[in-house]
Amino acid sequence: MEIIIKPKKKFSWREIAEIWDYRELLYFFTWRDIKIRYKQTAIGILWALFQPFITMVIFSIFFGNFAKMPSDGIPYPIFVFVGLLLWQFFSASLSGASNSLVGNQGIITKVYFPRLLMPISSTVTQFVDFFIASGMLVILMIYYGYLPNLAGLLILPLLLLITFLISVGGGMILAAINVKYRDVRYALPFFIQTLLFVTPVIYPSSILHKYSWILAANPMTGVIKAARSAILGGSPVNWTLLAISGAVGMAIFMVGIVVFRNTEKYFADIV
Amino acid sequence: MPIIEINNVSKKYNIAHRQRRYLALRDVIASFFQNPFRIFGGEEDFKKGEFWALKDINISINKGEIVGIIGPNGAGKSTLLKILSRITPPTKGEIRIGGKLASLLEVGTGFHPELTGRENVFFSGSILGMKKKEIEEKFDEIVSFAGVEKFIDIPVKRYSSGMSVRLAFSVAAHMDPDILVVDEVLAVGDAEFQKKSLSKMEEVTQQEDRTILFVSHNMESISRLCKRVIVLKEGKIVIDADAHTAIDRYLRSDHRTVGSRNWDNPLTAPGDESVRLLSIGLEGVEGEQKDSFELQDDIIIKVKISVTDETTPLTPFLYLYNESGEVLFSTTDELNRKYLKGEYEKKIVVPKNLLIAGIYRVGFFVWTKTVAKIRHIKEDNLLTFKVYEGPVPSVTPFYTSSYNGIIRPKLAWTTKAIHD
Structure with missing residues (x-):
């Protein structure tokens, strides 16, 4: 085994393979984050249930009840909950990944490992919350007497993969910027909030009528729409839209890796 | 074939990065509006702030060598270790490493206060490059070495x-790499544990084929552990020799000592309107006049000050730092005393028989302590x-002394024979 240390050149794909060698550390990072996430909280992991649940209740009261938001013929609470489930996975992953380098600077300045592990593991951690909150969806669907479309559920891993690509990709770009410009910390919550309104979480994209194509550029649109079709039925999965989401997600991921790798060399010097 | 080959390695830092923790995007935007063309000529601005931490x-x-790296603060020792550990890349040059390298730049990297001892052993071990199986095998040994x-x-x-x-130290001490890179981590824990860790290090170093690079300010442990010592100064290698010769030359080279300082122009001398x-x-x-002293x-x-304000109460403080930068002690004669105008020599x-062999730095401060502290003179690097040790340093190399600790006071010992 020989290691050669040289001035960092531009990005090479071969280095991505290194992640595989470090998979055990990836597991440990994720394991640690899950362990400490809800330490010293009174209700612990229940937070993963409360957040989407309370948000769903409030949205149902104000948007569903008072504003009479259309929901494609599905009871508004489960309509919005499916959207929230994926949305919260996306937004928590994005902000977790953006802070992953700065939050672990003590480790980054002392030990070598592929830095890509940090945004990836912080996103993987969010799966736990996602699966716990999914349990709540099952209860809601039983309550409303909605049988899931079992064949449709097979599409879920694909949807999660696309969401994963989008949030890790975006997270890598933001994490790299965050190392140099801490503005990210302040801009991101605002950015995420804004994104919520251009994603059909609270409303169906049908309310934009002929302008609904605008939303297609947002990769989360295809994912959330496909999730609703698959889980709740009603309309068939819009594969074109989902393909666009997948392509955009992949592009964000690629750009993320390249940006991240090209700025990685500075991390230890300036965090 | 050497196990580590460092060829013409240089490392440049931009001072701007070193001084300011981080930029805000707004600064960049603001500077763009101040001078929109600078975005094209930005390269030159950058070069002004260059700092070469290592040069060529x-x-x-070779395999099995134990090499100590010493040098004054800022000589580039830590930078070299960081490059070897792949934490930061070199700016120029190339390093070839022919084995598994583990670095120990700090005790307790990755320790998280919320995790249990067991969980921390696994996480920290994994961060340091151990496999899960390896940690499991050594777990009991690690825990019992630490005594927890x-x-x-x-x-x-x-x-x-x-x-x-x-x-934390115990986890690190049980790593099993071909090459171990260690940065001044032995000075942890109480005296008993320090001794235990030093002998653990000796045990580790005696294993065949283990190559170790070791940075320390502690000449005692360097001379105990290392056979070869490299002295860095201002980013360059100034001495590369066997431990004995290198440490001796390093401590006896007098270009580093400053025995006296004086300021001819009272207006530019350190201080303010008061003193x-x-x-x-x-x-x-x-x-x-001297700048090196025997233990005995x-x-x-001697400090000369000039007081120009009779109404301000002054407190002088002398600080002594050791080579690691720790304050060995601070001392004063009188708190908040008012002086008549004029010059004083203290x-x-x-x-x-108080200090241990080594290099020391003198700082001098004068302040007025009221509700807030007003600092008149604040110089932490004057001499x-x-x-x-020994009447003639070359005859009795001091560093072979068996004393431990950061000072070496001569205390009153008496011995009384006890008869039943």
Whole structure:
């Protein structure tokens, strides 16, 4: 085994393979984050249930009840909950990944490992919350007497993969910027909030009528729409839209890796 | 074939990065509006702030060698270790490493206070490059070396600081790499544990084929562990020799000591309208100027100040730092005393048989302590001197002494035979 240390050149794909060698550390990072996430909280992991649940209740009261938001013929609470489930996975992953380098600077300045592990593991951690909150969806669907479309559920891993690509990709770009410009910390919550309104979480994209194509550029649109079709039925999965989401997600991921790798060399010097 | 080959390695830092923790995007935007064309000519601005932490370093280390790296603060030792550990890339040059390298730049990397001792052993071990299986195998050994068996399943935040440091060191000490890179980590824990860790390090170093690079300010442990010593100064290698010769030459090279300082122009002397520092210097008992002292010499420090404000109460403080930058002690004669206008000379005697062999730095401060602290003189790097052992340093190399610790006071010992 020989290691050669040289001035960092531009990005090479071969280095991505290194992640595989470090998979055990990836597991440990994720394991640690899950362990400490809800330490010293009174209700612990229940937070993963409360957040989407309370948000769903409030949205149902104000948007569903008072504003009479259309929901494609599905009871508004489960309509919005499916959207929230994926949305919260996306937004928590994005902000977790953006802070992953700065939050672990003590480790980054002392030990070598592929830095890509940090945004990836912080996103993987969010799966736990996602699966716990999914349990709540099952209860809601039983309550409303909605049988899931079992064949449709097979599409879920694909949807999660696309969401994963989008949030890790975006997270890598933001994490790299965050190392140099801490503005990210302040801009991101605002950015995420804004994104919520251009994603059909609270409303169906049908309310934009002929302008609904605008939303297609947002990769989360295809994912959330496909999730609703698959889980709740009603309309068939819009594969074109989902393909666009997948392509955009992949592009964000690629750009993320390249940006991240090209700025990685500075991390230890300036965090 | 050497196991580590460092060829012409240089490392450049931009001072701007070193001074400011981080930029805000708004600064960049603001500077763009101040001078929109600078975005094209930005390269030159950058070059002004360049700082070469390492310059053309060439080292070749064979398998099984134990190499110590010493040098004054800022010589580039830590940068070299960081490059070897792949934490930061070199700006120029190339390093070839022919084996598994583990680096130990800090005790307790990755320790999280909320995790239990057991969980921290696994996480920290994994961060340091151990496989899960390896940690499992060595787990009992790690825990018993640290002596925390009873507490292994409670969160580390409930540990005493000594306990967590011991556990952290223990994890690191049980790594099994071909090459180990260590940065001054032995000075942890209480005296007993330090001794234990030093002998653990000796045990580790005696294993065949283990190559070790070791940075320390502690000449004692360097000379105990290393056979070869490299001295860095201002980013360059100045000495590369066997431990004995290198440490001797390093401590006896007098270009580093500053025995006296004085300021001719009272207006530019350190201080303010109330008081200024005129001179500071070191002397031996016969009044001769000196910058190196034997253990058995009194060290006399003379400080001249000029007081121009009779109403301000002044408190002078002399600080002595050791080579690691720790304050060894601070001392004063009188708190908040008012002085009549004029010049004063203060004489401070650091008694013989107090300091241990090494290099020391003198700082001098004058402040007024009211509700807030007003600092008139604040100089933390005025003089540098060294203390050595033995009447003739070359005949009795001091660093082979068996004393441990950061000072070496001569205390009153008596022995009484006990008869029943």
